[in-house]
Amino acid sequence: MIRAALFLLILLVPSVGLGSSxxxxxxxxxxxVRGNDLVGYGLVVGLNGTGDGLRNSPFTEEMMINILERLGVNVGGEQFRPKNVAAVLVTATLPAFSRTGGKVDVTVSAIGDAKSLLGGTLIMTPLNAADGDVYVVAQGTVIAGGVSAEGDAARVVHGVPTAGIVPAGGRVEREVEFxxxxxxxxxxxxxxxxxxxxxxxxxxxxxxxxxxxxxxxxxxxxxxxxxxxxxxxxxxxxxxxxxxxxAPERRARVVIDQRSGTIVMDENVRISRVAVAQGNLTLTIEEAPIVIQPNPFSEGETVVVPRTAATLEEDEGTGLAEIPPGATLRDVISGLNALGVKPMAMIDILKSIKAAGALHAEFIVQ
The missing domain is CATH 3.30.1360 (Gyrase A; domain 2)
Structure with missing residues (x-):
């Protein structure tokens, strides 16, 4: 049996209105008084075999060679394929009035084909602002936001193990001149x-x-x-x-997220006098195939004959219900409940009331 259904969560969140402080x-x-965005490119090392595949991410190998050569290690002409290194983009926000020596949190995100940054260490990475100058240098242990486990034939991933943070991992090296x-x-x-x-x-x-x-x-x-x-x-x-x-003023708003089925209505939403009728259709499809087999010892083939039963049912409606003019949020919800409206029909009803010009609020569909 295949039955179509839509689950909806309705949130009634009062906005800040008169009397709210x-x-x-x-x-x-x-x-x-504002922060400044910073970005840098670096390496995370010490991974447990979950780093970049250097054949698919040649930039990781190039950067690793450059770092080793700056440290006095000559790797020219050498062929090495470690799996414990991952190339990452490092981002941070330099807070207003940050002073030299202060610390900030940094976010680390893999840009190659690394499977996880769990247990890795971010190597010293300079972070640049929009003017191209270095304001923060980041380094430290990465705390990833997920878990990844795999075997020979299956892999399980929870969260996002290819991104994480380094708490207080960035040290301010230059102040913003202001x-x-x-x-x-x-x-x-x-x-x-x-x-x-x-x-x-x-x-x-x-x-x-x-x-x-x-x-x-x-x-x-x-x-x-x-x-x-x-x-x-x-x-x-x-x-x-x-x-x-x-005590700020706010516009009346109705926000609908169709992907998650969430409705948020402001307490200042008002509805003009309008009549609403609502009904639901339920489509049910049942598959009951019949298998026909040939007689024993006879020449023939087994045949499967499809058999489908489809029914369309309409729920009994409650007729037209009238919502009085100037109805508040509570009145709107009470009126819809009086109709026996199910959550799956709430979005369509609100859209129809708005299209009729009776819903006096900013209507936002995400």
């Missing part, structure tokens, strides 16, 4: 642009400082005049305002 530092990004103390103004960029939220931030900052130092420029930017605050440095200003409590 959020710190300013959780709503905005401060101009100049004098934060010389800023005369500082912009605050909202993570979710909204005019109402930007205005609330402007008012809250001015009240906290006791003077009109903040100015809303647009829905995503609030500018702070450092000189107008009368404080000694931008750092003192930020320490004063970053914990200010603001």
């Amino acid at each position: 959020v710190r300013l530092k959780d709503l905005v990004e401060f101009d100049g 004098d934060f103390t010389q800023l005369s103004s500082l912009r605050m960029a909202l993570r979710t642009p909204d005019f109402s939220t930007a205005e609330k931030i402007e008012k809250a900052v001015n009240v906290a400082l006791g003077r009109p130092a903040a100015l809303m420029l647009d829905s995503g930017t609030v500018e702070l005049n450092i000189d107008a605050t009368g404080m000694r440095s931008p750092a003192h200003v930020l320490s004063r305002i970053e914990n200010i409590i603001v």
Whole structure:
């Protein structure tokens, strides 16, 4: 029997709305206070036979030869095929205001045909920023994020053993040249642009400082005049305002992930007056083949005659159900439940309500 089914998980997550308190530092990004992405190319050694096949990854062999020659080992003309070495890309983020000698976490990912980085050690790898300069040097033991086991005829992989991290494996060798103390103004960029939220931030900052130092420029930017605050440095200003409590506004949204069958609806979702009817069809296919054999001692062949039984059933519906105008999230869910709607039909119903112009929310399908 073959029966089609779709399983759906519905999450009702209330958004941050009126009366909810959020710190300013959780709503905005401060101009100049940002990290810098780093990348490098290196080798992981010490693997238990799970490294790159050097015939398929010649770049691994070339880099290994270069490293050995820099260490004073002459390998010119030698033919070696170790299986305990893997070429990797190393990435990291240099936090804002990192100082020389500080440490950062680095991520290691195989780029050849290595099967696992478990138990490996990352050899000294310089990490470059977008300007081409080296800011961090990484080295250390790799902690892979998975497990791999194999035998003569089967292999089992759990997680991703070809990627891992080196905790505190990168040491800062160069600082980003940026004098934060010389800023005369500082912009605050909202993570979710909204005019109402930007205005609330402007008012809250001015009240906290006791003077009109903040100015809303647009829905995503609030500018702070450092000189107008009368404080000694931008750092003192930020320490004063970053914990200010603001009640942000958000757009009503319905987010649907069709791959996993997840629905997330904002608490501000509203529906106009609309009538909804829902029904389900179930398709059942049964295979019952018949085997016909020839008589004993007679010339003939065994024949399999296919026999298929297909039925199409329609569940009894509950007719039209009316959802009143201005319905809230709770009203919407109660109305759909009154129809006896199963999770498998929820996505289609929401799409239809949106297409009818009755769903007043941003509709996002992933």
